[in-house]
Amino acid sequence: MIGIIDYGMGNLFSVSCALDRLGVEWFISDDPEKLQNAKGLILPGVGSFKDAMALLDRQELTRFIQDYAKSGKPLLGICLGMQLLFEESEENGPSKGLALLPGRVVRFSGTDRNGESYKVPHMGWNRLKFTNRSELQNGLEQDYVYFVHSFYVETDDKTVITASAEYGVEVPAVVGRGSVYGMQFHPEKSGGMGMALLENYLELVEGKV
């Protein structure tokens, strides 16, 4: 059973619809005791980093997610949920993240290295470039996925990035280390490619039991 973490800031419905289409069982909960029993977790998220961390703290989910991940059970963060896996963010003033992966979350500057301006948010279909091996990318070809975000992850440790997309900067798109994974785009809105990536995560969750 997949547990979807409900802390009040995610498009839970779309994620659960995608899991339904893939024929897996899931439940939505904000209760650490219930979530503890999940074979794998999904941390969705839309909105601001600071608000999200405040909600996770208030519901005593911060510590729980950190412990769950350290126990080696799989965790997948999606969009803001992926950003929360990192150490800190500059969104609405600095705030601490879950610190499961090394790096920080910064805003797109809107100007690329040649001084050319570009639109923020990064919204639409962008091509994934596989940069490192990941179970999530098993058997898949580099393809387009759907992004909507104004902040991205900056990290000195490139080994956590397994796929990236080009948008003024190299945007980490699929990340992972150990049993902690993240996708900056919305797999549940990314057509066949998104569903295939999610399916790989679900297979990996099943395999861990």
Added chain:
Amino acid sequence: MDSMLTKRIIPCLDVKEGRVVKGVQFVSLRDAGDPVELAAFYDKEGADELVFLDISASHEGRQTMVDVVMAVAASLAIPFTVGGGIHSLEDMKRILRAGADKVSLNTAAVLRPELINEGAGYFGSQCIVIAIDAKYDETIGTWRVYTHGGRKPTERDVITWAKEAVERGAGEILLTSMDCDGEKSGFNVDLTKAVSEAVTVPVIASGGAGNAMHFEDAFKEGKADAALAASIFHYKETSVKEVKSFLKQQGVVVR
């Protein structure tokens, strides 16, 4: 800029009392009025997003739209926007919680611009699309904003309004040229370019698509980030697939 971000092609479906209207001509469909079946068709064709415009006049029709949104969200793996009849934060909540990715606001935002701040503050800018109906006005030498489905002229000019909407938190502009709408002689490239260069968020060109070349113009000259069309897709004058393969040949990045 270095990017593989694609230009998006967006079919638009008009829904009335829960049914797609404007006589979509698909012999292959069991029920050409079923929004879910049509959505699945366009998804398979390679549409990057969909827009549903609720043109129901009744309260019951609006309620039905929520069911339509839920059914579409359950079956569709690409993003979709719902517009029409959204006047309050409560309306936005109803539609977004039913599974839509974005809502588009038109008249309601012009009448009460704070609605944009409220929506963006609650759901984030990425959920808030501002739809602008624009018509050129010689007396002021620029485009004027119209509301109420294009029936009512306002005192606002399009560029200023687009900028204000973005400052208030709009994440995208859906820009319809009333001068070009229905003419099938191409998107309004000048208008699209003017707005796209004035704002920092993506702009969807709408109104006037007649063939695949028009899309190329909208992207290359109009600097649009996405382009929307209805009848040419519904009446099979061209298909999303055809448009995309043409754009690819012309060096436009599409999915």
